[in-house]
Structure formats: structure tokens, C-alpha cells
Amino acid sequence: MTVLDDSTAPDLVGPPNSHGPRRDPAPLLPDPEPVRILGTPAAKTFDAELQRELYRRLVLGRRFNQQATTLTRQGRLAVYPASTGQEACQITASMVLRKQDWLFPSYRDTLAVVARGVRPLDALTLMRGHAHSGYDSYEHRIAPLSTPLATQAPHAVGLAHAARLRAAADPEAAEELVALALVGDGGTSEGDFHEALNFAGVLGAPVVFLVQNNGYAISVPLASQSAAPTLAHKAVGYGIVGRLVDGNDALAMHSVLSAAVEHARSGRGPVLVEAITYRLDAHTNADDATRYRSAAEVDAWRARDPLTLLERHLRAAGLLDDAGVAATARAAEELATEIRTQFDNPPDPDPDSLFTHVYATPTSQLREQAAELAARLDADADAAADDAEDEAR
């Protein structure tokens, strides 16, 4: 500092220490405890019809998980990552969306996809190994199930941003849509998750990120995944609202998620919701969960099964009786039968589908390769027919 003439030296005492507007982090911070409604006075004022609807949908959701797991045991699905125990998250994620909204699910979110109206067989096409995606993403406004973790989060931001650009250019076509991205606790460690939050914050995009924190990424517990106070706190560093909710409390889930979606819809910016939940089944049918978690831990969470919690509350509130439970169980069996019927002899995939959708117009190389495979399959079929004829003689 000695070379500087004191009179021209910059003021080192009170420089501006911020280049942009600084924001008060307080409104962004999640509550210290997850939001709960079941067992609180708020449950009394919660719309009764909606409560019954949540119950019905959770029961059907559970049955869906069970049926898909059975199909896996029968070898009719290649793999199934069950969301058993996470049904309150899955169901509400779809229920709070309007027709114009978009859902960006991960591989564990087949149930959310079905809850938005996709036929089970089509939602499970990926797991069946028939094609990479089985539903029309534009018809249902659901992106394909995303397996590379958190990679769908920036897509949700981009789509929501595009909708606002389109709306600004053509107000009559404005859709006021919200994009909801589903991510797991493990997925929040990926760079794409952070980049998505940052973009959403900077663009002010109408996006909601729902993190289903089920405590594990396959075998890795949350404590090895993150040192953050809660995952919802990650919002704050990106200037986004963070919310923490009990993911096994269907009423709280519905309430927090709808508020988040309407917050985003009204142009007040993105929201990150962390739902505390638990996957009661193994990671997938291929996983051995006994290697990394105790039966006692699973039992403790089974006691907090979202279905049990809701049923107990509804019965106590006089909103559900034995007859109601039985009727819902019958509806669930009907769904299971319907799924089994859909899985009875679904058509095999056409080998030509390997080539048809790689490009809008297949390259000449692909046309050649498709013709080569078709000729090979024809020759195989002819040889098989000849063999059958020989055998018959």
C-alpha cells in the first residue's frame, strides 16, 4: 500500500460488497420442521371430499405398486423401481397439476405418470423392455421417465421458460403452465440439479422441484449424500423458495404442493419442495436392501405408512367406514385385474422400430441396416418354416 498516494487510494473501509440486488433469505427458508396436517387442527378444515379422493387414489396407487412388483416376479417386467411408501408424493404430484401443466418424472415415478391418466401398460413400457417410452408425451404432457439422475430438471426449467416466452409473444395463446420436476434425494447431488435451480431462479421460471427424500440413494444414506441442514435449504442459495413437508402425510403433501404450483403459476418464481418419505421396498427387484438398512428401521417407517396414517385419520374424522374401505379395496382389485389384462399378450415390438425414429428421416446408412435386418429375419422365418415342414413329414 505504500506506493499508493493516500488521497487517491480506493475506500477500503466501505466498498459495496454486492454487485446485484441482495435479497433477504428469510422468506426463502423452509420451516425447521416438515409441514404436517394429519393430527393437527388444520385437518379439520381440510376439504372432506378431497380427503376421500386422496384416500381412494392412494389405495389404488398402492395396488398398482403391488401389481407391478408381481409382474416383475413373473418376468413380465425387466425391472420395477417401486414407490411403495411414497404414494402420497406420487399421487399428489399429479393431482395438483392442471391439464396444461407438465410433469418431468424420474424412473421411480411410474405411479405419478399413471395418476396423470396414462394407461398402466404404457407407463410401464420402459420397465417391460418393449420400448424406451410407451406414452405420448404431448398428449399427456409428461416427459419420458428419466433414468440419468436429475437430467430432467433443467428440461423442466427450459419448457416452463419457453411457455412464458411464447405467452409474451402471443398473449392469446398463453397457457400459464407450470412444470413439475421429480428428483430423488440422491439426485440432488448431481450438477444438473444445481444448474436447474440456478437457471430457474435467474429466469424466474414457473417450475416446482419436488425432491422425494426417501433417505437413500440405493444403499447410500442421506448423511453420506449431503451436509446441508435440509435438502430444502438448497433452494436458498439459488434465490428460490424452499419448503419442507412430511411426504407421508397426504393432506400436507397436497396442500404444500398445490401452494407451490400456484406460487409458480402466479409468476412469483420457482419453488423447491422437499418431501420426507421412505421407500418401503428395495431400490428395485434386483436390490438386496438388507445389506444397508435394518428391519427395525423399515418397521418404524411401516408404522408411518402414508396409507395407514390417512385411513386412521379418515376413520377418526368419520369420513370413512368399513364399507368405504371395502369399496375402495374392490376398486383397487379392479385396477389390478385391468393391469393383468393389459399385460396378457401385449404385442411384441417390431424390430423395424429400431431404425424408424433415430432421425426424422432415416439416413441412407440406417435404411441399409434396416433392410439387412429385415432380410435376415425373413430368411430365419423361411428356415423355421422349412424345419417345421420337414418335421411334419
Add this chain to the structure above:
Amino acid sequence: MSTTMVAALNTALRDSMRADANVHVLGEDVGALGGVFRVTDGLAAEFGAQRCLDTPLAEAGILGTAVGMAMYGLRPVVEMQFDAFAYPAFEQVFSHVAKMRNRTGGRMGLPITIRVPYGGGVGGVEHHSDSSEAYYAHTPGLHVVTPATVADSYGLLRSAIASDDPVVFLEPKRLYWSAADFSPAEISTAAQVPPIGRAMVRRPGTSATLLTYGPSLPVCLEAAAAARSEGWDLAVVDLRSLVPFDDETVCAAVRATGRAVVVHEAAGFAGVGAEIAARVTERCFHHLAAPVLRVTGYDIPYPPPMLEKHHLPSVDRILDAVARLQWEQ
């Protein structure tokens, strides 16, 4: 003793960790679970959670952290859970792992081993069956190694970890549960460890030479056996190392027959087979009776499980290629 490829890899990791305290394993689910394929089974129990570290779920973070650890003198062995889940780490692999020695004028080498289960044929849903070898092989600065046998998986992994350069170690997951009589004691001396960069003739032959590696070795051996009834005696070469490439062994095997077919399951276009066909043609042109042909996966994203059988090189497709090697005089 019958040993699976998974067990041989596991033993190689354990022996390397016992031999050198600088060897650290890190990756997703490598600790208590022992990796989704159990290749790291028991390592956390024997060496502690720090030397066999369950990392946060972030491949770029894993590789970047490994770079820093290697800078400070450790020998990280990184596990990428699946081929396609290594893609977030490409930035670190291509911009730093591959280039650090060169950027620092030779001062800073990075002895990192990047283990990647790769390839299809296991009924995996999308992103679980990619063959990503060409991306790595195209990037100067990386060794790219892929074992096809139980013994090689032990020996080559030990060599990879001992290497002072970064090695991308591609494990054919289709062969994980293949078993052979093997005991690591057989290659307990350094001299018996297979060096990186040497191909191996798995089957001598006189009619034509199949050049292959990793997951496609078994189908080539099957094709060679089936070819006997067509009157062809096929040689089969297992490349084992894509970088460095063993021109000497490959060219000798091709010159001996005058005909060659390259077989791999990765897409053919701009694939490793293209490089091999070009090298063989450049070096053996006057010995060749026919152009070098390729049997590869189609130029498509890896298919869903119900269709993958059409995509993978089959005995029929290999024999059809052999038939097209201009036999008529």
C-alpha cells in the same frame, strides 16, 4: 478353483489395496453394498469406509475429486456405476484426466483407474447397456483396456492400477458372471501380470481372422467353432487393450490368414472397428485377399431389452461376413 469375473476383479482390488496404501476406491454404493455388481464387496469392511468411499451421487464430482487425490500422490480407483452414467464425468475425464500430464510438461501424471461396467446383453433398460469405448479411445492421454476372461480381469486390473497413466477399465457386464478355473496365485509375480497394450490370440486359425474384444469374444469363439462345419478355420484375436493398440500381434494374425473381420457390439459408424480396419488395411494391404469387414451393433441408440438380440453381433452375422471375404478364386 472356479472363479467369476466379479470375484477376480474383487480380488484384484483387494490385492492392490493390500500392496499399496495409496490405492483408494471411490464411487456410488461401493461401500456397504459392495457396488451394484458386488465388485467392491468386502473392501470397506477390510480397509475402512475412507479407503472404500461411498461418495455423493455425482459422477463429475467423483472424477474431479479423484484428480485432486491423484495430484497429491494417491492412486484412486473410481467406479462408474454404469456406462451411460459416466457421461456427467466426461468433462473431468476429457479436459483433465486425459490431459494433465501433457499440460504440465510431464510433471503431473494422474494414476487414476476408471472402472466402467459396459455393454449390453443383460436385459437392461435404457442407459444401462451402452458401449462407450470409442469416446474414450478417441481421446489422447487415456489408456483403454477391456478384459474378456476371468484371468485377464484380475491381471489387467492390477496392471491398470499400477499404471502411472490414467486407465479407462471397461468391464463387460455380460461376462461378469462367467466363471473359469483361476487363482490369482497363478500370476503372483509381476512378470506374469499381463502388460497393458498386448493382444492375445485366443484361437489359432488359417482361413480368416476375427478381431474382437471384451463382450464380443465369446460370440467370436462360438462363430469359429461353428465355422468348422463350413470348412473355415478361423483365428480369434482378443485385443484386450484398445489404447495402446497392439499392431504387431494383430497384423501378424491377419497376415497369416489374409482375411479379417472386426467384431464389436458398439455402433459401427466411427467406432473402434473403423480404426482397426484402417490400421490393418494400411499395414497388411498386400497380404489381404478381401477388404476388412466389420460386424457391429447398428447405428442406433442401444435398443430396449426385447429387441437387443437383433442388435448384438451373432454367430450368423459373423459367419455371413466371413462368407463375404471373396473366397471364390
